[in-house]
Amino acid sequence: MDALLEVRNVSKRFGAVEALKDVSVSLAPGEVLGVVGDNGAGKSTLMKVISGAHPPDSGELRLAGQPASFASPRAARQAGIEMIYQDLALADHLDVGANIFLGREPLRRLAGVVPVIDDATVRAEVVALLGRIESHIPDPETRVLALSGGQRQAVAIARALYWKAKVVIMDEPTAALAAIESRNVLRMARSLARDGVGILFIDHNLLEVLEVCDRVAVMYRGSKVYECRASETSQDELVRYMTGFSVQGAAVPA
Ligand SMILES: Nc1ncnc2c1ncn2[C@@H]1O[C@H](COP(=O)(O)OP(=O)(O)O)[C@@H](O)[C@H]1O
Numbered sequence: 001m002d003a004l005l006e007v008r009n010v011s012k013r014f015g016a017v018e019a020l021k022d023v024s025v026s027l028a029p030g031e032v033l034g035v036v037g038d039n040g041a042g043k044s045t046l047m048k049v050i051s052g053a054h055p056p057d058s059g060e061l062r063l064a065g066q067p068a069s070f071a072s073p074r075a076a077r078q079a080g081i082e083m084i085y086q087d088l089a090l091a092d093h094l095d096v097g098a099n100i101f102l103g104r105e106p107l108r109r110l111a112g113v114v115p116v117i118d119d120a121t122v123r124a125e126v127v128a129l130l131g132r133i134e135s136h137i138p139d140p141e142t143r144v145l146a147l148s149g150g151q152r153q154a155v156a157i158a159r160a161l162y163w164k165a166k167v168v169i170m171d172e173p174t175a176a177l178a179a180i181e182s183r184n185v186l187r188m189a190r191s192l193a194r195d196g197v198g199i200l201f202i203d204h205n206l207l208e209v210l211e212v213c214d215r216v217a218v219m220y221r222g223s224k225v226y227e228c229r230a231s232e233t234s235q236d237e238l239v240r241y242m243t244g245f246s247v248q249g250a251a252v253p254a
């Protein structure tokens with residue numbers, strides 16, 4: 001199958017720090033690709049290059065076979081790349097529906113003339129979206145302020161689904177969540193993938209990575225040093241690459 005997203009030979013430096021060195025990865029539709037590595041390995045920088053927050057110094061991105069370069073996160077989002085951060089940018093004082101529709105709610109015309117938000121359609125859409133990702137948000141009119149961390153993730157995932165994201169980036173989505181909520185986020189990630197979305201999944205918890213991902217890429221000091229099918233590796237093997245132990249030419253950690 002054609003790659004949905006291809007990162008080709010991307011490098012990115014911050015002053016003296018080579019945050020990314022000649023990194024290439026590809027993502028197929030419906031695939032969950034885990035990206036693991038120690039703190040500072042370059043995972044978030046890679047995601048920020050893909051989501052338009054940092055321009056790469058060299059290398060290129062391709063989306064559905066076409067060269068793509070994003071001047072901003074907004075441009076990347078318009079092209080179908082959605083980022084779901086650990087501390088999500090949601091509008092706390094608005095309800096779940098408003099956060100999903102982002103001010104582009106379906107309208108109806110009052111007295112055939114004045115456009116107003118079509119609350120019934122909004123409500124039905126929100127209920128359907130939340131049902132599709134099997135989230136447990138009892139009332140779509142709840143303000144986001146009142147939601148738990150996992151429910152906030154659900155809102156962001158529903159928004160990605162509604163706006164037909166092609167690629168969803170989840171950077172440490174479960175880091176701040178209780179165990180049960182983490183389970184729900186993993187389930188929602190798989191459910192997005194079943195809809196054909198490609199997912200880049202960063203997580204420190206290797207058991208979660210092995211459970212939810214189809215493939216895993218390992219970053220070490222800015223380079224991608226290993227890639228494999230999740231079913232063909234183990235926590236031990238991933239840790240060996242993450243710590244540079246299995247990387248040729250890398251210093252063996254003390
Ligand atoms: N905006 C920035 N300015 C300067 N250095 C940065 C910036 N972002 C990341 N870095 C550096 O780049 C390296 C990779 O960081 P990062 O991509 O955040 O790693 P990870 O997400 O794997 O922990 C680190 O050495 C980090 O300090």
Ligand SMILES: [Mg+2]
Binds near residue numbers: 043044
């Ligand atoms: Mg990071």
